[in-house]
Amino acid sequence: MRSPIAAQLPRSATAAPAVDSRFYLAPVGGIGWLAGIWLAARLDLPVVAWLAVALPVIAGAILWWRRGRVGLALAACGAMALGGARYVASLPVLSPAIVQYYNGAQDVVILGRVMAEPERDDHRARLRIAASELVSDGRARPVAGALLVETNRYPAIPYGATVRLRGDLDAPIATGSPSYAAYLERQGLGSLMSFPAVEIVATGGGSPLYRAMLGLKARGRAAIVAALPEPHAALLTGILLGDDSGLPRDLTDDFRATGMTHIIAISGFNIAVIIGLLDLLTAPALPRRTAAVVIMILIFAYAALVGATASVVRAAIMGATYLAGLRLLGRPSLAVAGLFTAAFLMTLAGPNTLWDVGFQLSFAATLGLMLFAGPWSRRVDRGVAALFAADTRPWIAKWTTELLIVTLAAQVLTVPLLLYHFGRFSPASLPANLLALPVQPLVMFTGGLTMVAGAVWPAAGPIVAPPAWLFLDYTIGVIHLLARLPGASLPLTLSGTGLVAVYALIAAGVGLAAVARRPTVAVSLRRPTTGRILAGVVIIAVAAGLAVAWNAQRPDGRLHVAFLDVGQGDAILIQTPGGRQLLVDGGYTASDTLDQLGRHMPFWDRSIDLVIATHPDADHVAGLVEVVERYRIGGLITNGAVEANDSAYAALLAAAESRGVLVHPAQIGETVGLDEGVELRILHTAESPAAADDNEASVVARLTYGELSLLLTGDAEEAAEAGLLDSHTPLASVILKAGHHGADTSSSAAFLQAVAPQIVIISAGRENRYGHPHPAMLARAAAIGATVLRTDEYGTLEVTSDGARMWWSAEREAAPVP
Structure with missing residues (x-):
């Protein structure tokens, strides 16, 4: 497969004559x-x-x-x-007919329509609302203009919905960040409402075409998450659909530290890959000019599908300009002219695009490729010709150009912008690009095939997904590894004056080097390669990689209990010797929970036999909503609650109903046989007389396998513990999962003495605002001689047993919490 970068690189060996x-x-x-x-x-x-x-x-x-x-x-x-x-x-003209005019008003009612695809993260949704009516002081008046509304993620509010909002209307500066406020204003969002009361009046409004495009995007996203585990699915969704909201925080930070965010921000690289693939597919069936028109139509449809962000539109226009000049006009397009034409069209439609950081970085990277990649690659060709034999020169020149020269050329103009905007310099960026960039065309090809196959026939997605998983896993591994190297990211700031000075020096150098030189671009969309050999090597490598991964992740005949590091919350994954799985709670942040499941479950496994929601608190069930929506769940056990104050539990029950998952209220004394010799016994639920509130109504269960026993207590506190002691239920266990994240109101001295655990495991978020675990609780555990292991210090903790012996391991070395 040809490199997508090649179409952008000047390759002429001689300079053209001066032009007018x-x-x-x-x-x-x-x-x-x-x-x-x-x-x-x-x-x-x-x-x-x-x-x-x-x-x-x-x-x-x-x-x-x-x-x-x-x-x-x-x-x-x-x-x-x-x-x-x-x-x-x-610039908008402020008047009583504009919603922005009423900024600062309290307890207003606004009627409006969701005008763009909602932006959702783990806990909240951001809606762009086109206002049509405002009610203040009992008086209704028609208004126009757009505002940003922050609200809860659940229930989901779709594009085109008409909503009635009640709350305070603020100016964007109320966010506390002048730079973010300026960003919102340049996006045309002159007002802000934070968590107002929301009533959905109607759905189905807006543009039918845009709604259909969002439907296709949702279908593609659903196909990806049904076929791949996390964080692979979130990364592929970012690469193909421009939505990186599902990436876990640590992986996002790693991409930033290594300067590799351009992989998950759709830009010229992605568009170039797609053009190359479409050209390859259409060449046998269509004439060159007809194929060019078809490719341009598909590229602009793709740009609309992923949200038409600044970098995507720029890249789409650039690609269309190239194709029009080469195929329709019969001559290579002027690449630099096409780039500035794209910038002109985008800023003509919206002048504030100029301040979009993504637009600036994309524009700078593409311009750097055009200015520097050609001359530098020609110098490399001359050096290679002098040092190597003729039969090895093409390979050495090709890989040096595409791995090193292209990376350096793209970074020359972007590094000053990164220093100016973010104050960070990433020495790891060069090796990260050299190692990760070559596989990205394969990521897009195999990932796109997975998405399309799953969207057309849901059962086909998981069948064709393994190669995509392997390339994504390699990318994630490279980024994780390099981000942890000393000095991977360094603080370094460039002022506005410094930015202008650096670009002035670069411009002077370019001007001196390019006097009377006319740039050229490659005419062909393809470069000759030894395709059969390369394809064979890739196929063998993929088969070997998948075989190694399968062997490493299949059941090993032992019980594995992983106390997942999901921040301030609980999530426990139990995998039996035969490979069956039980998930107890799902934490607060879905992306963290899904990431942990992806790390500890086989990459091909998209099912969980049983899920237990110990009680309705969001830090135990919010992450389960996405789990139920993405995995095939054999059954959901709850403490019997049918409603809760938090919308996450209602969303969980709704997701279970829509997916046909059987919901079963736990009963005291019932036993669940998970596998041969592995048994889970319910000791306490909401039906207990001690269940006075949500925490005390937690499902408490005891897991046994041979000589190993674990007591899982949810958020049970002293009243529930006293009830268990009064019931004379056998409690003695080798491992105790401390109740309520190690709060002082749980793990009483009497309860600890009755359980007599060798190990007490506490699931808590690092430096959480609740002070968990409490020093008094830690002292009580120490008094009975128990070893205390904490997820906020060790990360994910895993206990492994063959029924007679036990081992435990930690994700990282202990990092004491200050």
Whole structure:
């Protein structure tokens, strides 16, 4: 398969002759246009003033066109004035008819419609609302304008829904972050409501076409999560669909530390891969020009499907420009001209796009490739020719160009922006790109095949998913490894003045090196490679990798109990010697829980035999909603609660009902046979007289396997413990999972003496705001001689047993909590 980067690299070995000023019009005019938008944001000038400058200057540019530099200078000034006029014209005019006019009003009612795809993370949803009516002080008035609403994730509110909101209306600065407030305002969101009362009035509104596109996106996302474990599914969803909201926090941090976020932000690289793949598929069936039109249509449809972000639109326009010039006009397109054309069209539609960091980084990376990759690769070719034999030169030049030169060229212009915006420098970025970038076309190809197959026929997705899992697993492993190297990410800040100075030096260097040189681009979309050999190597490597993974992850005949590190919450995964699974609680953050399940379950296993929700608190059940929606669940055991104050438990019951999962209220004394010799006995539920509140109503269960016994107590506190002691139920266990995350109200001295555990395991979030575990509880555990193991210190803790012996292991060395 050809490299997607090749289509963007100048490869001509000789410089073309100088050309007239028409060649430079798009870049010079584009620079002027962008500069005008930036300048207008700092000058308080009306549209008329900008147009008064633009008209005579443009007339002069037309008259002096053939005077070379003079005509170009006038064209740049005219474009600058027009850019300034466009920015000023885009500014909203504040009036009583605009919702922003009422910022600061309290207890207002707003009627509006969800105008874009909702953004959801683990705990909340962000809705962009197009307001139509505002009620304040008992008076209703029609309004226009957009606002951002932050609300609970559950119940889900879809695009196009008409909602009635009641709460306080604030300006974006109320977020406490001036930079975020400026971002919202540039997005056209001049008002903010934080967790108002929300009533869904109607659904099904908005654009039918956009709603259909979101439906396809949802279908693709569902196919991915049904076929792959986490975090692989979230990473592939980010790569293919531009939605990285499901990535666990530690993996997101690792991508940032290694400077590899461009992999999960759809940009020119992704679009180039798709163009290459579509060209490969359409070449046998369609004429070249017809294929180019079909590819352009599909590229723009894909851009709309993933949300039409700045980098995606830029890349789509750039790719279409290239194809139009090469295939429709019969000549290679001028790459730099196409890039500035894309920037012009995007900022013409929305001038505030200029301040979008993703747009800036994507634009800079692509421009760096165009300016530097060609000349640098030609120098490499000359060096290779001098040092290596003729039969090895093509391979060495190809891999050096595509692994090293392309990475360096893309980073020349992006590193200053990263230092300016984020104040971090990533030395690990170069090795991360060298190791991870080559497999990304394979990730997109196999991942796209998995998504399409699963969307068409759900049973087909998991069948074709293993190769995609392997390439994703390799990518995640590389990023994790490099992010943990000393000095992977260093603090280094560049001021605004420093940014301008660095780019001025780069521009001067480029200008001196490119005097009288006309850039060229490659004409072919394909590069000759030894395709059969490479394909054979890939197939053998994939087969070997999957065989090793299968052997490592299949049942080993032992019991495994993993106390998952899900932050401030509980989640315990039990895997029997025969490979059956029981999940007790699911933590508060779904992405963390799904990530942990992906690490501890076989990559091909998309089922869990039994799930227990010990009680309705969100830190035990919020993560289970996604688990029920993504895995085939054999049954759900609850403490008998039918409703709760937290919406997460209601969402869990609704998900179980929609997926046909049997919900069974636990009964005291009942026994669940998980596997041969593995038994779980229910000791306490909400039916107990001691179940005075949600915590005391927790399901308490005792797991036994040969000589090993574990007591799992949920959030049970002293009253529930006293009830268990009064019932004279056998409690003695080798391992105790401490109740309520090690709170002082749990694990009483009498209860600990009755259980007499060798090990007490506490599941708690690092530096949590509740002070768990409490020092008094730790002292009581020490008094009976028990070893205390904590997830906030060790990460995930796993107990393994053959029924006669026991071993425990930790995810990391103990990191004492301050």
